[in-house]
Amino acid sequence: MDMKAKIVLYLFLVAMLMFFSSRPVRAGEPTEQIRAAINQGVEILSRARLDDKRQKTETIDRLREIVYPLFDFEEMAKRSLGSHWRQLNPQQQKEFVALFTDLLEKTYADRIDLYDGQKVAYVGEAVDKDYAEVNTKIISKKGETYSANYKLRRVDGKWRIYDVVAENISLVNNYRSQFHRVIVNSSFEELMKKLKEKAG
Numbered sequence: 243m244d245m246k247a248k249i250v251l252y253l254f255l256v257a258m259l260m261f262f263s264s265r266p267v268r269a270g271e272p273t274e275q276i277r278a279a280i281n282q283g284v285e286i287l288s289r290a291r292l293d294d295k296r297q298k299t300e301t302i303d304r305l306r307e308i309v310y311p312l313f314d315f316e317e318m319a320k321r322s323l324g325s326h327w328r329q330l331n332p333q334q335q336k337e338f339v340a341l342f343t344d345l346l347e348k349t350y351a352d353r354i355d356l357y358d359g360q361k362v363a364y365v366g367e368a369v370d371k372d373y374a375e376v377n378t379k380i381i382s383k384k385g386e387t388y389s390a391n392y393k394l395r396r397v398d399g400k401w402r403i404y405d406v407v408a409e410n411i412s413l414v415n416n417y418r419s420q421f422h423r424v425i426v427n428s429s430f431e432e433l434m435k436k437l438k439e440k441a442g
Contacts, residue, residue: 271369271374271401272367272369272374272376272392272394272401282308283305283308283309286301286304286305286308287301287305306347310347312402312403313402313403313404314395314397314402314403314404315339315342315343315346316339317395317397317402317404318342318346318404318405318413318414319338319339319342319343320335320339321404321405321414321418322342322414322417322418322421323338323418323421324418324421324422326421326422326425326430329430330430334430337434338434338437341434341437341438341441342417342437344437344441345437345440345441348440348441360380360381360382360383361380361381362378362379362380362381362390363378363379363381364376364377364378365377365378365379372395372396373393373394373395373396374393374394374395374396374401375391375392375393375394376391376392376394377389377391377392378390378391378392388408388409389407389408389409389410390406390407390408390409391406391407391408392405392406392407393405393406393407421433424436
Protein backbone atom coordinates (compact mmCIF):
# COMPACT_ATOMS: atom_id res chain seq x y z
CA MET A 243 0.00 0.00 0.00
CA ASP A 244 1.47 3.40 -0.93
CA MET A 245 2.03 6.21 1.57
CA LYS A 246 -0.98 8.25 0.43
CA ALA A 247 -3.24 5.24 0.94
CA LYS A 248 -1.82 4.74 4.42
CA ILE A 249 -2.47 8.39 5.27
CA VAL A 250 -6.06 8.04 4.09
CA LEU A 251 -6.54 4.89 6.17
CA TYR A 252 -5.11 6.54 9.26
CA LEU A 253 -7.12 9.74 8.93
CA PHE A 254 -10.30 7.89 8.05
CA LEU A 255 -10.01 5.73 11.14
CA VAL A 256 -9.21 8.56 13.54
CA ALA A 257 -11.80 10.88 12.06
CA MET A 258 -14.47 8.18 12.01
CA LEU A 259 -13.96 7.51 15.70
CA MET A 260 -13.57 11.15 16.74
CA PHE A 261 -16.16 12.72 14.46
CA PHE A 262 -17.35 15.98 16.07
CA SER A 263 -16.05 15.27 19.52
CA SER A 264 -15.50 19.03 19.76
CA ARG A 265 -18.68 21.04 20.13
CA PRO A 266 -19.13 23.07 16.92
CA VAL A 267 -20.23 26.67 17.07
CA ARG A 268 -23.12 25.96 14.71
CA ALA A 269 -24.15 22.47 13.75
CA GLY A 270 -26.75 21.51 11.18
CA GLU A 271 -28.80 18.35 10.83
CA PRO A 272 -26.02 16.14 9.36
CA THR A 273 -23.78 16.93 12.32
CA GLU A 274 -26.48 16.42 14.93
CA GLN A 275 -27.64 13.21 13.22
CA ILE A 276 -24.42 11.41 14.02
CA ARG A 277 -22.90 13.30 16.97
CA ALA A 278 -24.39 11.07 19.68
CA ALA A 279 -23.26 7.84 18.02
CA ILE A 280 -19.70 9.03 17.54
CA ASN A 281 -19.49 10.34 21.08
CA GLN A 282 -20.44 6.84 22.22
CA GLY A 283 -17.64 5.47 20.06
CA VAL A 284 -15.12 7.84 21.62
CA GLU A 285 -16.29 6.85 25.09
CA ILE A 286 -15.81 3.17 24.28
CA LEU A 287 -12.33 3.79 22.86
CA SER A 288 -11.17 5.90 25.78
CA ARG A 289 -11.95 3.05 28.18
CA ALA A 290 -10.67 0.21 26.02
CA ARG A 291 -7.48 -1.72 26.64
CA LEU A 292 -6.46 -2.32 23.04
CA ASP A 293 -3.32 -4.22 24.03
CA ASP A 294 -5.58 -6.99 25.31
CA LYS A 295 -6.66 -9.16 22.36
CA ARG A 296 -10.02 -10.15 23.87
CA GLN A 297 -10.87 -6.57 24.87
CA LYS A 298 -9.80 -5.30 21.45
CA THR A 299 -12.20 -7.75 19.78
CA GLU A 300 -15.02 -6.72 22.13
CA THR A 301 -14.28 -3.03 21.46
CA ILE A 302 -14.42 -3.56 17.70
CA ASP A 303 -17.77 -5.37 18.05
CA ARG A 304 -19.22 -2.51 20.13
CA LEU A 305 -17.92 0.14 17.72
CA ARG A 306 -19.38 -1.77 14.78
CA GLU A 307 -22.86 -1.53 16.29
CA ILE A 308 -22.54 2.22 16.82
CA VAL A 309 -20.44 3.50 13.94
CA TYR A 310 -21.34 1.28 10.99
CA PRO A 311 -24.96 2.45 10.67
CA LEU A 312 -23.55 5.90 9.86
CA PHE A 313 -22.01 4.64 6.64
CA ASP A 314 -23.68 3.92 3.32
CA PHE A 315 -21.48 0.98 2.36
CA GLU A 316 -23.56 0.13 -0.72
CA GLU A 317 -23.08 3.64 -2.13
CA MET A 318 -19.38 3.57 -1.25
CA ALA A 319 -18.98 0.22 -2.99
CA LYS A 320 -20.89 1.42 -6.05
CA ARG A 321 -18.81 4.58 -6.37
CA SER A 322 -15.57 2.68 -5.82
CA LEU A 323 -16.29 0.59 -8.93
CA GLY A 324 -17.28 3.57 -11.06
CA SER A 325 -18.43 2.61 -14.57
CA HIS A 326 -17.71 -1.08 -13.91
CA TRP A 327 -20.67 -1.23 -11.50
CA ARG A 328 -23.22 -1.07 -14.34
CA GLN A 329 -21.65 -4.11 -16.01
CA LEU A 330 -22.45 -6.35 -13.05
CA ASN A 331 -25.63 -8.31 -12.54
CA PRO A 332 -27.58 -7.85 -9.25
CA GLN A 333 -25.98 -10.93 -7.65
CA GLN A 334 -22.46 -9.73 -8.49
CA GLN A 335 -23.29 -6.27 -7.14
CA LYS A 336 -24.58 -7.74 -3.89
CA GLU A 337 -21.50 -9.92 -3.48
CA PHE A 338 -19.17 -7.01 -4.22
CA VAL A 339 -20.88 -4.78 -1.63
CA ALA A 340 -20.47 -7.50 0.99
CA LEU A 341 -16.78 -8.02 0.20
CA PHE A 342 -16.11 -4.27 0.05
CA THR A 343 -17.74 -3.83 3.47
CA ASP A 344 -15.68 -6.71 4.86
CA LEU A 345 -12.52 -5.12 3.41
CA LEU A 346 -13.21 -1.80 5.12
CA GLU A 347 -14.06 -3.49 8.39
CA LYS A 348 -10.88 -5.58 8.46
CA THR A 349 -8.69 -2.69 7.30
CA TYR A 350 -9.84 -0.30 10.01
CA ALA A 351 -10.38 -2.85 12.76
CA ASP A 352 -6.73 -3.87 12.38
CA ARG A 353 -5.72 -0.23 12.90
CA ILE A 354 -8.01 0.70 15.76
CA ASP A 355 -5.07 1.14 18.13
CA LEU A 356 -3.88 4.14 16.08
CA TYR A 357 -6.32 6.19 18.13
CA ASP A 358 -4.26 8.22 20.59
CA GLY A 359 -6.51 10.98 21.90
CA GLN A 360 -6.50 13.13 18.77
CA LYS A 361 -8.84 16.13 18.85
CA VAL A 362 -11.27 17.13 16.12
CA ALA A 363 -12.41 20.64 15.31
CA TYR A 364 -15.53 21.36 13.29
CA VAL A 365 -14.83 23.89 10.55
CA GLY A 366 -17.85 23.90 8.26
CA GLU A 367 -20.96 22.30 6.88
CA ALA A 368 -22.76 22.63 3.55
CA VAL A 369 -26.12 21.10 2.67
CA ASP A 370 -27.60 20.89 -0.83
CA LYS A 371 -30.96 19.11 -0.75
CA ASP A 372 -30.20 15.44 -0.02
CA TYR A 373 -26.42 15.83 -0.05
CA ALA A 374 -24.11 17.39 2.50
CA GLU A 375 -20.45 17.89 3.31
CA VAL A 376 -19.05 18.32 6.79
CA ASN A 377 -15.50 19.57 7.21
CA THR A 378 -13.27 18.82 10.17
CA LYS A 379 -9.67 19.25 11.24
CA ILE A 380 -7.90 16.51 13.17
CA ILE A 381 -5.35 17.84 15.66
CA SER A 382 -2.61 15.54 16.93
CA LYS A 383 -0.98 15.78 20.35
CA LYS A 384 1.98 17.50 18.66
CA GLY A 385 -0.34 20.16 17.23
CA GLU A 386 -0.21 18.88 13.66
CA THR A 387 -3.49 19.36 11.78
CA TYR A 388 -5.05 17.26 9.02
CA SER A 389 -8.25 17.85 7.10
CA ALA A 390 -10.99 15.21 7.03
CA ASN A 391 -14.14 16.07 5.09
CA TYR A 392 -17.22 13.88 5.11
CA LYS A 393 -19.62 13.52 2.19
CA LEU A 394 -23.10 12.43 3.17
CA ARG A 395 -26.44 11.77 1.53
CA ARG A 396 -29.89 11.45 3.03
CA VAL A 397 -31.17 7.87 2.96
CA ASP A 398 -34.60 7.10 4.42
CA GLY A 399 -34.52 10.34 6.37
CA LYS A 400 -31.05 9.77 7.85
CA TRP A 401 -27.69 11.17 6.84
CA ARG A 402 -25.21 8.48 5.81
CA ILE A 403 -21.52 8.90 4.94
CA TYR A 404 -20.55 7.75 1.44
CA ASP A 405 -17.02 9.16 1.22
CA VAL A 406 -14.28 10.65 3.36
CA VAL A 407 -11.73 13.04 1.87
CA ALA A 408 -8.59 13.12 4.03
CA GLU A 409 -5.92 15.64 3.12
CA ASN A 410 -7.58 16.02 -0.31
CA ILE A 411 -7.44 12.26 -0.90
CA SER A 412 -10.84 10.65 -1.43
CA LEU A 413 -11.23 7.22 0.15
CA VAL A 414 -13.64 6.16 -2.61
CA ASN A 415 -11.49 7.54 -5.43
CA ASN A 416 -8.44 5.84 -3.97
CA TYR A 417 -10.18 2.46 -4.04
CA ARG A 418 -11.66 3.19 -7.47
CA SER A 419 -8.22 3.67 -9.03
CA GLN A 420 -6.96 0.43 -7.43
CA PHE A 421 -10.03 -1.58 -8.46
CA HIS A 422 -10.01 -0.16 -12.01
CA ARG A 423 -6.37 -1.14 -12.44
CA VAL A 424 -7.07 -4.75 -11.43
CA ILE A 425 -10.16 -5.05 -13.65
CA VAL A 426 -8.48 -3.52 -16.71
CA ASN A 427 -5.26 -5.50 -16.34
CA SER A 428 -7.02 -8.73 -15.42
CA SER A 429 -10.77 -9.11 -14.73
CA PHE A 430 -13.56 -8.43 -12.26
CA GLU A 431 -13.25 -12.04 -11.12
CA GLU A 432 -9.61 -11.42 -10.24
CA LEU A 433 -10.63 -8.36 -8.21
CA MET A 434 -13.17 -10.43 -6.29
CA LYS A 435 -10.51 -13.06 -5.64
CA LYS A 436 -8.14 -10.43 -4.22
CA LEU A 437 -10.89 -8.94 -2.03
CA LYS A 438 -11.75 -12.38 -0.65
CA GLU A 439 -8.09 -12.97 0.19
CA LYS A 440 -7.80 -9.64 2.00
CA ALA A 441 -11.06 -10.05 3.90
CA GLY A 442 -10.34 -13.66 4.80
